[in-house]
Amino acid sequence: MQIKIAIVGFPPFSKLAKEVLIDLPPWVTYEITELPLKFLSSPESIRELESFFDPATIVVSGNRSSLSLKQNLNNLVIPVKMTxxxxxxxxxxxxxxxxxxxxxxxxxxxxxxxxxxxxxxxxxxxxxxxxxxxxxxxxxxxxxxxxxxxxxxxxxxxxxxxxxxxxxYSKRAVENTLQDALNVVKVYRSKLEGVNLFKTMMNISRNGLISTDSDFNVISINESTKRLLGIKGRQTHDINLNKLIPNLMPNQASEEWNEPQYNLIFEHDSKKLMADIIPVSFQGDSMGHLISIEDVVKLKEKELKIRKNINQKPMMAGYSFADIIGSSPSIKETIQQAKKYSRANPSILIHGESGTGKELFSQSIHQYSYRSIHPFITVNCAALPESLIDSELFGYEEGAFTGAKKGGKVGLFEMAHQGTIFLDEISELPLHLQSRLLRVLQEKEIVRIGGDQVIPIDVRIISASNKNLLDCVKKGTFRDDLYFRISVLQLYIPPLRHRPGDILHLFRHFIQKNERILHVLSKVNMNPLTTYHWPGNVRELQNVAERFLVLCDCEDLTSEFLESTLHMALYHPHSVLSNKDNKKPHGFFAEELERIKIALEKAEGNKEKAAELLGISRTTLWRKLKNVK
Incomplete structure (x- = not known):
């Protein structure tokens, strides 16, 4: 519905309104309507105006005309007041x-x-x-x-x-009134935006969601709820929740619904469902309730899938410092610092870009420490849903909630007792769990969900993040007290572009399983690898090596072929092979231009030397520079 401001009056008034201009947002339209002269002599004539204005129109008129307009129109009428x-x-x-x-x-x-x-x-x-x-x-x-x-x-x-x-009437009075109308329109739009946002949140949720008033009459219902309850084309607005879902709230006293109700299991059309009912209030007054509904069977399937993903890795560290390849000063210094940290017990925070090997260092630290014979457990904080992360980290007792396993479950912190727990992407941990983690760090003890027994634990915590946690603290998404607890010791892993001397060692390591290629690799110009900027770091280099091996399989390994294949592996061959017009995408040119720039800088502008560094002819370099231009 288009929001509109209509200026209504007799010719002198409408003429004055045309002379008054104020800045209006693009989502507001306005029109000037002249009242017919018979308006003053025939009250019935004003009813004709109703056909001109939809309910979203705000009418601005003279102070005297507004008296009749207010009596006969349902629209908001704002009079021009004389000061x-x-x-x-x-x-x-x-x-x-x-x-x-x-x-x-x-x-x-x-x-x-x-x-x-x-x-x-x-x-x-x-x-x-x-x-x-x-x-x-x-x-x-x-x-x-x-x-x-x-x-x-x-x-x-x-x-x-x-x-x-x-x-x-003066221009000033009309302008002030139009500004008042615009302010009203902005408030109205803000409310419409809130309603639209609520509807969008309702509809994108995979859970069934129902909102009701304080008497449990349905206000809105999303599509997921209709699927779960088998509602097809039936009117649900204003229907009572007891009538819509008879088995959800049997015989409970009304005061019980003033508190949140979780994990309510009920049957509907031979289907087991689980519901949470949350009261909604404003300034102490009840506004209604929000009900979330899930299919119990699908919830169990989801939980099983998540648990499999969490537990697919072994509970022991598989890497040590010997597995970290590199001889550059920066990586050697990082390894020496990590070894010092291994002998200590405080928490460690590992900084580094994605793909630099944060988990590799965390496992190496564990292996080098006195805890090496005990478990090493990795937890990806971003991969766990908020509804499950609490029970996964701290465990739960039998009967703690609906669907809890018989005998309860040991949490990951208990499993890591006397060992190390690695919290990857810790910046994604929800705030309410950050406070629980802080308590574990301070008290060195946990309490399972639904339990009353304090369990002492001895666990070293290593955390990692590719985000700047201090920025997260400033934004309010990460607790400052937790940050200082987990960052007693800090380790920075340099990106691959800062250790170019290690690139060829790593590449040879990743292709060492193919001795045939490794044997002829010394004849190939490897400069494209060392001049590339490696935004994905070691993980990207490993992917390039694997592509290179696949492309070289069953081929005649001449120097020209290997150089061409290396180029294709480095710059994603699908960008060229899948393009029917043989046009290279923007990303391809950006990466190649970066290589050429680096080579020209190393060659101090000498194009012949730059071409040699790039492993291409001088003519090819000229052509590429021409294409870039």
Missing amino acids: GFDLLELIQKVGKEEVVIMNYGEDIKALDNISSLLNIKVRQIQFNDIQEAYTILEHLRDEGVKDVIGGSWVCEAANQLGMNGVFY
């Missing part, structure tokens, strides 16, 4: 000891005070229709009155009778 300053200007403009003002419907009360202050006689005359107004104006003319202050029609009629009609 005391406007009235003073009008009186000054007339410049007479006696001022005559004609008003439609009622007098202007503010004029009584102004009259006594200025020692000017203000004569206000009321009229209720056109004929009455015309008669009054004729009498005033016969009395010798020259100037009459009034609205649109009074001014026009006075001019026709040879008098001077003074219009009592």
Whole structure:
């Protein structure tokens, strides 16, 4: 529904409105509608205006016209109000000891005070229709009155009778009223945006969601709920929740619903469902309830899948410092620092870009420490749903919640007792779990969900993040006290581009299983590898090596073929092979341009040397530079 501001009035008023311009947002339209002259003589005529305005239109009109418009229209009508300053200007403009003002419907009360202050006689005359107004104006003319202050029609009629009609609305008054209308429109739009956001959140949720009023009458229901309950084309608005889902709330006292109700199992059409019912209140007053519904069978399937993903890795570290390949000063220094940290017990925070080997270092630290014979458990905080991460980390007792395993479950912190737990992507941990983790760090003990027994644990925590946690602290998504607890020791892993001397060692390591290729690799120009910027770091290099091995399989390994294949492996061959027009995408040119820039810098601008570094001819380099331009 289009939001609109309609300015309604007689010709002098609409003319003034056209002269007043204010900045309106692009989502607001406005129009100026002139009232017919019969408006004052025929009340029925105003009903004709109803067809012009939809419910979202805000009507702006003169103070006197607004009285009738409000009585006959359902729209919001905002009158143009005259200020005391406007009235003073009008009186000054007339410049007479006696001022005559004609008003439609009622007098202007503010004029009584102004009259006594200025020692000017203000004569206000009321009229209720056109004929009455015309008669009054004729009498005033016969009395010798020259100037009459009034609205649109009074001014026009006075001019026709040879008098001077003074219009009592100013540009300032109209502009202020339009600004008031715009403010109302903005509030209205804000509410519409909130309603639309709520509807969108309802519809994108995979869970069934129902909102009700305080008497449990349904206000809204999403598509997932309709599927779960088997609702097809039936009207659900205003239907009571007990009628819609009879088995959900049997015989509970009404006061029980003032508190959240979780994990309510019920049957509906031979289907087992689970519901959470949350009361919604505002300033202490009940507004209704929000009900979330899930299919128990699908919930179990989801939980099983998540648990499999969590537990697919062994509970022991598989790597050590010997598995970290590199001889550059930066990686050697990082390894030495990590070894020092291994002998200590405080928490470690590992910084590094994606693909630099944060988990490899965490396992190596564990293997080098006195905890190496005990479990090493990896937890990806971003991979666990918020609803399960609590029970996975800290475990639960039997009967703690619906669907809990018989005998309960040992949490990952308990499993890691005397060992190490590696919390990858810790920046994604929800705030309420950050407080629980802080307690584990401080007290070195946990309590299972649904339990009352304190379990002491001895676990070293290594955390990692590819985000700047201090930025997360500033944004309020990460607790500052937890940050200082987990970052007693900090380890920074340099990106691959900062250790170019290790690139060829790593590449040979990744292709060492193919001795045939490894044997002839010394004849190949490997400069493309060392000049590439490696945004994906070691993980990307490993992927390039695997592509290279696949492309070289069952081929004649000449130097030219290997160089061409290396180029294809480095710059994603699908970008070329899958493009029917043989046009290279923007990303391809960006990466190749970066290589050429680096080579030219190393060669100090010498294109012949740069071509040699790139492993291509000088002619090819010229052609590539021309294509880039």
